[in-house]
Amino acid sequence: MIRDEHCGALSQENIGDSVTLAGWVTNRRDLGGLLFIDLRDRSGIIQLLFTPDREELHERAGDLNREDVVKVEGNIIERGEDNVNPDLETGRIEVEVEEMEVLNSADHLPFSPGNGLEVNENTRLKYRYLDLRRDGMRENIALRHRTFKRIRDYFDEENFWEIETPVLTKSTPEGARDFLVPSRLHHGKFYALPQSPQLFKQLFMVSGFEKYFQIVKCFRDEDLRADRQPEFTQLDLEMSFVDEEDVIEVTEGMVKRVFDAELEPELELPLPRMPYEEAMNKYGSDRPDLRFGLELIDLSDAVKDSNFKIFSGTVAGGDVVKGLCLSDPIDYNRSQLDSLEDLVKDGGAKGLLWADVTEEGLDGQFTSHLSADTEKAIIEEFDAEPGDLVFIVADSRRTANQVLGQLRLKLAEDHEMIPEDEWEFVWVTRFPLFGEAEAGGVTSEHHPFTSPRKEDLERLEEEPLDVEARAYDLVLNGIELGGGSIRIHDRDLQERIFDVLGITQEEAEEKFGFFLEALNYGAPPHGGIALGLDRLVMLLAGEDSIRDVIAFPKTGMAQSPLTGAPMEVSRGQLEELGLSVDGDQKG
Ligand code: AMO
Numbered sequence: 281m282i283r284d285e286h287c288g289a290l291s292q293e294n295i296g297d298s299v300t301l302a303g304w305v306t307n308r309r310d311l312g313g314l315l316f317i318d319l320r321d322r323s324g325i326i327q328l329l330f331t332p333d334r335e336e337l338h339e340r341a342g343d344l345n346r347e348d349v350v351k352v353e354g355n356i357i358e359r360g361e362d363n364v365n366p367d368l369e370t371g372r373i374e375v376e377v378e379e380m381e382v383l384n385s386a387d388h389l390p391f392s393p394g395n396g397l398e399v400n401e402n403t404r405l406k407y408r409y410l411d412l413r414r415d416g417m418r419e420n421i422a423l424r425h426r427t428f429k430r431i432r433d434y435f436d437e438e439n440f441w442e443i444e445t446p447v448l449t450k451s452t453p454e455g456a457r458d459f460l461v462p463s464r465l466h467h468g469k470f471y472a473l474p475q476s477p478q479l480f481k482q483l484f485m486v487s488g489f490e491k492y493f494q495i496v497k498c499f500r501d502e503d504l505r506a507d508r509q510p511e512f513t514q515l516d517l518e519m520s521f522v523d524e525e526d527v528i529e530v531t532e533g534m535v536k537r538v539f540d541a542e543l544e545p546e547l548e549l550p551l552p553r554m555p556y557e558e559a560m561n562k563y564g565s566d567r568p569d570l571r572f573g574l575e576l577i578d579l580s581d582a583v584k585d586s587n588f589k590i591f592s593g594t595v596a597g598g599d600v601v602k603g604l605c606l607s608d609p610i611d612y613n614r615s616q617l618d619s620l621e622d623l624v625k626d627g628g629a630k631g632l633l634w635a636d637v638t639e640e641g642l643d644g645q646f647t648s649h650l651s652a653d654t655e656k657a658i659i660e661e662f663d664a665e666p667g668d669l670v671f672i673v674a675d676s677r678r679t680a681n682q683v684l685g686q687l688r689l690k691l692a693e694d695h696e697m698i699p700e701d702e703w704e705f706v707w708v709t710r711f712p713l714f715g716e717a718e719a720g721g722v723t724s725e726h727h728p729f730t731s732p733r734k735e736d737l738e739r740l741e742e743e744p745l746d747v748e749a750r751a752y753d754l755v756l757n758g759i760e761l762g763g764g765s766i767r768i769h770d771r772d773l774q775e776r777i778f779d780v781l782g783i784t785q786e787e788a789e790e791k792f793g794f795f796l797e798a799l800n801y802g803a804p805p806h807g808g809i810a811l812g813l814d815r816l817v818m819l820l821a822g823e824d825s826i827r828d829v830i831a832f833p834k835t836g837m838a839q840s841p842l843t844g845a846p847m848e849v850s851r852g853q854l855e856e857l858g859l860s861v862d863g864d865q866k867g
Contacts, residue, residue, distance in 0.1 A: 282300070282302050282351055282383075283299075283300045283301050283302040283351065284299060284300045285297075285299045285300070285301055286301075286321055286322070286323035286324075287301055287303055287319055287320060287321045287323055287324050287325055287326040287370070288321070288322075288323030288324020288325065288326070288369055288370065289323050289324075290326055290356060290370055290373060291369075291370065291372075291373065292358065292372050292373055294356040294373065295356050295357065295358050295373060296355070296356065297355070297356045298353065298354065298355050298356075299353070299354065299355075299356060299375065300351065300352070300353045301319060301321070301326070301351070301352055301375065302321065302349070302350065302351040302352075302383065303319045303320050303321035303349070303350070304319070304320045304321070304347050304348070304349055304350075304386075304413070305317055305318075305319065305320075305344045305345065305346055305347060305348045305349075305350060306318040306319065306320040306325060306346070306347075306394070307346075307394075308344065308346075310342070313331075313332040314329065314330070314331060314332070315329070315330040315338060315341050315342060316328065316329060316330075316374075317330070317341060317344065319350070319352065319375075322418065324368075324369055324370065325368060325369075325370065326370045326373070326374065326375060327359075327365070327368075327370070327373075327374040327375070328341075328352055328354070328374065328375050328377050329354075329357075329374045329375065329376050329377065330342075330377050331376065334377075334378070337377065337378075337379070337380060340380060340382075341377070341380060344382070345385060345386055345388075346386065346389065346392060347386035347389055347392075347393075347413075348382055348384070348385045348386050349382070349383040349384040349385075349386070350380055350381065350382050350383060351380070351381045351383055352375065352377045352379065352380045352381075353377070353378055353379040353380075354375040354376050354377040354378045354379070355375065355376050355378070356373050356374075356375055357373065357374060357375075357376050358372065358373060359371070359372055359373060359374050389407075389410060390403060390406075390407050390410070391403060391404075391407070391410065393410055393411070393413035393414045394414075397414070397416070399411075401827075401835070402835065402841050403841075405827075405833070405835060405840070405841040405842060406841040406842055407842075408831070408832055408842050412831065416828075417828070419821070420817070420821045420823065420828055420829045421829075421831060423542070423817060423820060423821055423829070424813075424817045424829055426541070426542075427538050427542075427813070427816065427817055427820065428495055428813070430537055430538050430541055431495065431515055431534060431537075431538060431813075432495070434533065434534050434537045434538075435491075435493045435517070435534070438491070438530060438533070439491055440491040440492060440493040440517065441489060441491065441492055441493075442492075442493055442494050442495070443484060443489065443492055443494060444494060444496070445474065445477040445480035445481070445494065445496065446474070446480065447473060447474065447497070448461060448471040448473075449471060449472060449473070449474050449480075450471070450472055450791075451472040451475075451791065452472075452474055452475045452476055452477075452478050452479055452727075453475070453724075453727055453728060453791075454475035454476050454478070454498075454500065454727055455475075455724075455727070456475055456500035456501060456502040457500070457501035457502065458472040458473065458475065458499075458501065459472065459473040459499045459500075459501050459510070460472055460473075461473065462857040462858075462859055463857075464856050464857050464858075467857070467858030468858060473499035474498060474499060475498055475499065475500050476498050476514060476516065476810055477494060477496055477498075477514075477516050478727060478729060479729075479792070479795045481494075481516060481517075481518040481808060482518065482729065482767060482795070482798075482803075482806065483795070483798055484518060485518055485519075485520045485769075485803065485804055485806040486798045486799070486801065486802065486803045486804070488520075488804075489520075490519065490520045490521070490804075491517075491518075491519050491520075492516075492517060492518045492519075492808075493515065493516065493517040493518075494514075494515075494516045494517075495513060495514075495515055495516075495813065496513065496514050496516050497511055497512070497513055497514075498511070498512055498513070498514050499511050500512075501838075504834070504836050504837075504838060505836075506824055506825040506826065506827075507759060507812075507814075507815055507818070507825070507826050508826070509814065509826060509827070509830065509833055509834060510834055510838045511834075512812060512813075512814050512826070512830075513812075513813040513814055514810040514811065514812060514813060515534075515762075515810065515811045515813050515816075516808070516810045517530075517531075517764075517808050517809055517810070518806060518807070518808030519806060519807060519808060520804040520805065520806045521804055521805060521806070522766075522805070522806065522807050523750075523766060523807070524709075524750060524752060524766060524807065526807075527752070527764060527766075527807050527808060527809050528550075528707060528752060529550075531754065531762070531764075531809055531811070532549050532550060532551055533549075535547065535551070535705070535754070536549055538816070538820070539703070539820070542820050543703070543820070547703070547705075551705040551706065551707055551754075552570075552705065552706050552707070553706065553707040553708075553709050554568065554706050554707070554708055554709070555708075555709055555710040556708055556709065556710050556711045556712065557710065559706075559708050560681045560685075561576065561578070561681065562575045562576055563575065563576065563685055563688065564576050564680075564681040564682055564683070564684045564685020564686070564688060565682075565685040565758070566708055566711070566753065566755075566760075567708070567753065567755040567758055567759060567760045568706065568708075568755065568758065569689065569692075569698070569704070569757055569758025570704035570706055570757075570758075571698050571699050571702050571704045571757055571758075572692050572697040572698055572699070574604060574606070574688050574691065574692055574697065575604075576602050576603070576604060576680075576681065576684045576685070576688065577602060577603055577604070577605065577661055577662055578600060578601075578602050578661075579591075579601045579602060579603055579657075579658055579661050579662075579672065580594075580595045580600045580601050580602070581661075582654070582657035582658055582660070582661045583595065583601050583654055583657065583658065584596070585654075586650060586651065586654040587649070587650075587651060587654075588646065588649040588650055588654065590633075590646075590674050591654075591674060594674035594675070599674065599675055599676050599677065599680070600674070600675070600676070600677045600680050601672060601673070601674045601680075602672070602673055602680045602681070602684055603662065603670055603671050603672035603673065603684070604670070604671045604684055604687060604688055604691065605637075605662035605663070605664045605668050605669075605670045605671075606668060606669045606670070606671070606691055606695070607665065607667070607668050608667070608695070609667075609668070609669035609695070610694060610695060612669075617634060620632060620634075620671070620687060620690065620691075623683070623686060623687060623690060624673060624683035624684075624686070624687055627679070627682055627683035627686055628679050628682070628683065629673050629675050629679050629680065629683040630674070630675060631673075632671060632672070632673060632683075632687075633645070633646050633671070633672040633673070633674075634669060634670065634671050634672070635647050635669075635670055635672075636667075636668075636669055637659060637662075637664045637665065637666055637667065637668040637669070637670060638666055639666050641655040641656070641659070642655045642658065642659065642670070658670070658672075671684075671687060671691075689758070700822070701822075702757070703756065703757065704756070704757055705754065705755070705756050706754075706755050707752050707753070707754055707755075708752065708753045708755055709751075709752050710748055710749075711725050711726065711748070711749045711751045711752075711753070712725055712745060712746075712747065712748060712749060713725060713730060713732045713736075713744070713747040713748065713749040713751075713777075714744045714745055714747065714780070714781075715745075716745065721781075721782050722744050722745065722780060722781060722782075723781065724777075724781065725749060725751070726749060726751045726763060726765055728774075728777055728778060728781055728783075729765075729767050729768055729774070730749045730750065730751050730765040730766075730767065730768070731749070731750045731765060731766045731767055731768045731769075731773075731807075732747045732748065732749060732750070732773075732777075733747070733748040733749070733750060735748075736748055737773075740776055740777075740780060741776070741779075741780060744780050749765060750765055750766035750807070751763065751764065751765035751766075752764060752765065752809070754809075754811065756819055757819065759815055759819065760812075760815075761811050761812060761815055761816055761819075762809050762810055762811030762812060763809065763810065764807065764808050764809025764810060765807060765808075765809075766805070766806075766807035767806055767807055767808075769799065769803040769804060769805050769806060770799065770803075771796055771799040771800055774796060774799060775788065775796070812826075814826035814829055814830055817829040
């Protein structure tokens with residue numbers, strides 16, 4: 281062994297010990313001949329002391345550069361009372377160095393890990409291995425490791441088996457584009473990288489494995505955001521002979537294990553639940569952030585007879601008038617209010633009305649059109665006080681909820697209403713099975729293998745939008761952590777669902793024939809869930825982006841500044857694959 285101790289593991293108990301350490305030169309201070317160097321390894325930092333009486337050693341230490349890799353031998357001594365560093369775990373001791381060997385010297389670095397945060401993210405990602413030397417990143421990666429370990433231990437105790445599923449596979453419909461891999465042996469054919477192991481885990485249930493889990497990479501070619509990466513990690517699980525409650529219970533146990541190990545206070549189970557419809561109506565989102573109120577208020581009843589046509593006409597047409605009431609509003613100027621209106625217009629709403637609440641009633645551009653009674657009814661419905669600011673949207677229920685949901689988040693941010701260090705979990709339940717597809721017809725809210733509620737089976741074809749799914753999503757602080765469902769285990773029902781989705785029998789056969797056939801050979805009732813582990817660790821770490829908890833993430837443009845991926849390939853490689861690419865190729 282090159283060393284016999286780790287820097288961060290030493291304490292006053294080691295005073296008098298002679299130790300051999302190895303690590304990186306972090307800081308150097310020259311105090312009138314006494315030379316101090318902070319030596320860092322993964323476990324932490326310890327101060328090295330070079331005294332001038334060891335002249336040659338002292339001189340060599342003076343020549344060290346930041347991030348040089350060195351090995352030192354010396355004795356642990358107590359620091360003088362004046363030299364104690366309370367910010368450092370090892371701040372009461374130091375190593376009086378007797379020998380030093382430079383194991384490798386470092387060139388001038390593109391940035392120093394110590395101030396990595398001031399560097400732009402592209403540079404950090406290009407030199408990610410240096411960025412990972414930062415305390416914050418190292419802690420995040422360590423937290424990720426601890427969390428994965430706890431999850432594995434938990435599911436092992438719960439009798440689950442971790443089983444891998446193929447990465448070169450066939451498309452699984454999770455609503456994103458597939459990443460494709462061309463086949464060399466079969467020109468013109470492609471593997472798809474899995475968007476999730478959905479069908480394979482269901483096949484495990486047909487195999488009789490009963491309880492499966494996997495920490496697994498998934499791949500989705502979709503627009504990236506702070507909480508989305510093209511490759512990300514799921515905790516995927518599936519169970520046989522279960523209903524919703526069983527899956528929810530085992531998931532909650534895992535979440536509790538993981539959170540209690542890192543955070544206070546202890547998580548109380550069961551976690552709260554909210555039907556989808558309530559989430560949409562009150563918060564305008566199926567992933568409501570419950571750390572603050574600011575609920576959406578339905579004014580339709582209060583304004584249905586108003587002489588203001590925008591209100592009465594909207595309600596008469598079957599649409600809704602809804603709004604938000606803000607207490608202690610900041611002093612928005614006109615252009616800020618206009619940009620709030622742009623926000624809701626970008627979301628598809630026709631417009632946004634706003635008014636101040638005064639002792640006399642409402643005061644806004646549109647309020648001269650309102651009778652005193654309507655004003656009073658609106659104020660009552662909002663439970664508003666003088667000084668409040670109200671925002672109102674008249675639109676289809678879907679649009680009104682959606683844009684007010686976005687406005688709610690924006691107003692909460694502007695007013696710093698979102699407390700940090702609060703953990704508001706909620707299971708969103710009773711999802712619709714289908715939503716309206718943009719191109720007409722319906723599309724799956726989750727995925728097409730989700731089971732409808734038994735009671736709704738007879739209206740599957742006639743009123744698909746009213747069919748409820750046996751699905752549940754786990755939401756934390758407004759972020760969707762995971763989603764799952766009880767599945768269809770009956771081939772006829774699965775085919776009916778494909779039919780409602782407009783997937784022809786031939787298409788279904790071509791895409792999922794292998795799976796449909798499996799349903800013929802004794803498929804047990806089953807269900808499961810998948811959680812986004814990058815998101816879970818991001819929340820535990822208090823970060824805003826999953827990039828900060830992934831060792832080598834992609835940029836928002838799905839590129840790796842480190843490796844240069846994606847990259848062009850040689851003509852030879854393309855030919856082998858039977859492919860050609862438009863435009864110039866490197867030869
Ligand atoms: P779903 O598509 O909801 O369900 O995915 C489960 C969870 O995975 C996370 N997630 C992502 N994280 C980072 N980047 C992404 N691009 C990304 N996409 C999804 C989210 C999400 O809640 N097979 C089903 C699960 C099931 O039914 O069992 C599935 O994949 O946290």
